[in-house]
Amino acid sequence: MLRLPTLPLPTVARDLSGRAFGQLMLAAVVLGFLTLALAAGTAVWAVSQNQRYARQVNHTYEAAKAISELRTLTENAETARRSILLTGQQRFIDVYAEVSGQIPAQLAKIARTTADNPRQAEAVERLGRLNRLQVSLFEDALALVRAGRRETAAKEFGFNSSPEVMTAHRRVTGAMMAEEGRRLALRGHERDRTGRLVYQAFAAAGLVLLLVGSGSIWVIRRHTQDLATSRDRLAALNEGLEGAVRDRTADLTRANDEIQRFAYIVSHDLRSPLVNVMGFTSELETAAGALKTLVDRAEVNAPHILTAEAREAVDSDLPEAIGFIRTSTQKMDRLINAILRLSREGRRVLAPEPLDMAAVMESVAASLKHRSDHAGVEIVIERPMPSLNNDRVAIEQVFSNLVENAVKYAKPGKSGRVVVRGREDFGRVIFEVQDDGRGIDSKDHERIFELFRRSGAQDQPGEGIGLAHVRALVYRLGGVITCESALDRGALFRVSLPPYVIADPGGSP
Amino acid sequence: MTTQQPVTIVMIEDDEGHARLIEKNIRRAGISNTIRHFTDGASGLDFVLNAGDGPAAGGPALMLLDLNLPDMNGVEILARIKAEPRLKRMPIVVLTTTDDKVEVERCYDLGCNVYITKPVEYESFAQAIRQLGLFLSVIQVPTADAGGAR
Numbered sequence: 001m002l003r004l005p006t007l008p009l010p011t012v013a014r015d016l017s018g019r020a021f022g023q024l025m026l027a028a029v030v031l032g033f034l035t036l037a038l039a040a041g042t043a044v045w046a047v048s049q050n051q052r053y054a055r056q057v058n059h060t061y062e063a064a065k066a067i068s069e070l071r072t073l074t075e076n077a078e079t080a081r082r083s084i085l086l087t088g089q090q091r092f093i094d095v096y097a098e099v100s101g102q103i104p105a106q107l108a109k110i111a112r113t114t115a116d117n118p119r120q121a122e123a124v125e126r127l128g129r130l131n132r133l134q135v136s137l138f139e140d141a142l143a144l145v146r147a148g149r150r151e152t153a154a155k156e157f158g159f160n161s162s163p164e165v166m167t168a169h170r171r172v173t174g175a176m177m178a179e180e181g182r183r184l185a186l187r188g189h190e191r192d193r194t195g196r197l198v199y200q201a202f203a204a205a206g207l208v209l210l211l212v213g214s215g216s217i218w219v220i221r222r223h224t225q226d227l228a229t230s231r232d233r234l235a236a237l238n239e240g241l242e243g244a245v246r247d248r249t250a251d252l253t254r255a256n257d258e259i260q261r262f263a264y265i266v267s268h269d270l271r272s273p274l275v276n277v278m279g280f281t282s283e284l285e286t287a288a289g290a291l292k293t294l295v296d297r298a299e300v301n302a303p304h305i306l307t308a309e310a311r312e313a314v315d316s317d318l319p320e321a322i323g324f325i326r327t328s329t330q331k332m333d334r335l336i337n338a339i340l341r342l343s344r345e346g347r348r349v350l351a352p353e354p355l356d357m358a359a360v361m362e363s364v365a366a367s368l369k370h371r372s373d374h375a376g377v378e379i380v381i382e383r384p385m386p387s388l389n390n391d392r393v394a395i396e397q398v399f400s401n402l403v404e405n406a407v408k409y410a411k412p413g414k415s416g417r418v419v420v421r422g423r424e425d426f427g428r429v430i431f432e433v434q435d436d437g438r439g440i441d442s443k444d445h446e447r448i449f450e451l452f453r454r455s456g457a458q459d460q461p462g463e464g465i466g467l468a469h470v471r472a473l474v475y476r477l478g479g480v481i482t483c484e485s486a487l488d489r490g491a492l493f494r495v496s497l498p499p500y501v502i503a504d505p506g507g508s509p
Numbered sequence: 510m511t512t513q514q515p516v517t518i519v520m521i522e523d524d525e526g527h528a529r530l531i532e533k534n535i536r537r538a539g540i541s542n543t544i545r546h547f548t549d550g551a552s553g554l555d556f557v558l559n560a561g562d563g564p565a566a567g568g569p570a571l572m573l574l575d576l577n578l579p580d581m582n583g584v585e586i587l588a589r590i591k592a593e594p595r596l597k598r599m600p601i602v603v604l605t606t607t608d609d610k611v612e613v614e615r616c617y618d619l620g621c622n623v624y625i626t627k628p629v630e631y632e633s634f635a636q637a638i639r640q641l642g643l644f645l646s647v648i649q650v651p652t653a654d655a656g657g658a659r
Contacts, residue, residue, distance in 0.1 A: 268577060268606055268607060269577070271606045271629060272524055272527065272577070272606055273524075273526075274629055275524075275526070275527060275530070275606065275627055275629055275631075275634060276524065276526030276527060276530070278629060278630065278631040278634075279526065279527075279530040279631045279634060279635070280526065280530070281631065282631040282632070282635065283530075283533075333629045333630075344609075
């Protein structure tokens, strides 16, 4: 049995197993994507924040503009008032009416634009009150002017018609402008902070991505290196293995050759003395015949010289001894011939050729037809048969032995059936020879393949060579033979062969 | 024997028993020629090549050769004799247990005249040797002197 050498198996990426590597890479990818998503989210948020600031700043500018417009309107109204008191011209009254008519709308506009700020709302209300106060104060003066009493009006109302009110008005609008300026500054500050935050977030994301990226590259490089190392180691081991197999095969071939030669020499050298044993046994027989003639003559002519022992020796002892020697040497001769045949078969050069197995099986069955008909056994060859590239003689010998055995060991006195079938199975070609004969006890399943060993009732001629020969042949063809059977349950012999056999040089002669 | 000089039978056979059985059966066939028996290859070869009363000196001879000898292979002896101009016409009968096809072919290639496998069955053996004896009694053996054939 050829055993493969036990070599240390390579530890594939011992530090970083494939599984851990996969998990690590997945984690890196997930982390990278998360960071990117976070960065994108931050960018979206920053843009929306910016838009909001822009809107708010715009709003603030609008408010400031509205306030300063109100201021202008108020100043214009005041100017118109003074002009009325100074000149009493209708022209200025018209201007006053137009300007003061615009003020409530402007106030409403300011109230709208500053609605979000309660402080401004309060200021707007005060402005409204101041405006209404001013309007009501000037109404009397305006009535006197209309009545032609301009001087009275000017005296009563004064040129500085309502300095307190104007001062208050200016203070309030100034405060409102300041408030809007403050808010603008606040928003600018806030925007700067958001901007910084976004920059920081981007920087952090960039850093994380850089770390993940470089980490991944490092891990991949290490993994790749590990793989390359493992591959190299595997290649080296493989080479070593091939070398080991080659060496073992050479050893095995040498041992096999030696055994073959040994068998050959032994059988030859055993034959030589056997020739002598048989030859001189015959000579002995002839001599015994001569003695018997003498004893017979003595019995007639001189019975007194004849002893019972001499009589017995000539009549039974000598023929019996010679008979045993003869049968034993004949048996020995058969055994030696069997060994010789086996060794010769082992030295035969195999000549593989494509075989039509169905035809091969048919010819095997045909060559056994006489025997199978005599035994009442039917040989069935199931089709289709897988094809085989192998040595014809060897294959014929294997299956002719198996089918012959199946026929030979049919149940006596009953009609039997032998089935031969074949199939392909995982790159092997498998043939089965199944019979419904007397079967083989399971304890003998190994023994039947040994040379000169037989099993069951010894009522059939044979030396116990057939299956030993079959197994040796099957082994030589790179195959395996197994037996499945139980007593009285028939037997199944299964031969598993490679689909083709490589021509080997055979044993040296 | 029709020649003037009687033919010497040179037998190289390591097994005494075989030699005895062969001699017995040859005698039974009525052959009375001298049989020179050698149990090893070297002395047999020495006799054939050098002895004054052997084929080297011109006496007609015939050899019975066994292949499995203790000191050398019979095939080697066959080759040596067939390579010797004075001896190459001497008939050689290979009488051995080997029935290997390759061996038989090799012997005939080297110039052996008859190849006989010793049958194990004694009756066949005895008969084969006796027939060989009859054969020996009728064949023409050339004198070893490089003269005419016949």
